[in-house]
Amino acid sequence: MGKKDRLEPLDDGFVAFHTESGERWKHRDVVEAVTGPGHRLFVSDSGDERRYYFGPKEPHDATLHDLRRQLAGAARGSATSAARDGGSPPP
Numbered sequence: 001m002g003k004k005d006r007l008e009p010l011d012d013g014f015v016a017f018h019t020e021s022g023e024r025w026k027h028r029d030v031v032e033a034v035t036g037p038g039h040r041l042f043v044s045d046s047g048d049e050r051r052y053y054f055g056p057k058e059p060h061d062a063t064l065h066d067l068r069r070q071l072a073g074a075a076r077g078s079a080t081s082a083a084r085d086g087g088s089p090p091p
Contacts (some may be wrong), residue, residue: 004022009049014027015027015066017064021052024045029060034060035057036056037053042074048054050071
């Protein structure tokens with residue numbers, strides 16, 4: 001397994017990973033849950049922020065494959081807007 005094909009726990013509570021193209025991102029769950037509502041915050045090394053919203057019965061899995069898929073489907077946004085809307089997906 002190469003360095004870019006693993007998860008890297010960070011001191012700030014995030015977990016870093018690389019996309020298939022090699023871009024480094026970190027993530028953390030904003031609402032701790034095993035399944036159901038909530039969202040995951042993604043932040044790239046360049047400062048781009050995205051949020052992935054989980055469906056009502058969707059598991060909050062975080063394998064490398066899951067994270068890459070979730071990042072691809074994540075909405076652009078910021079931690080500020082996530083706090084403002086209480087973690088709910090935008091209308």
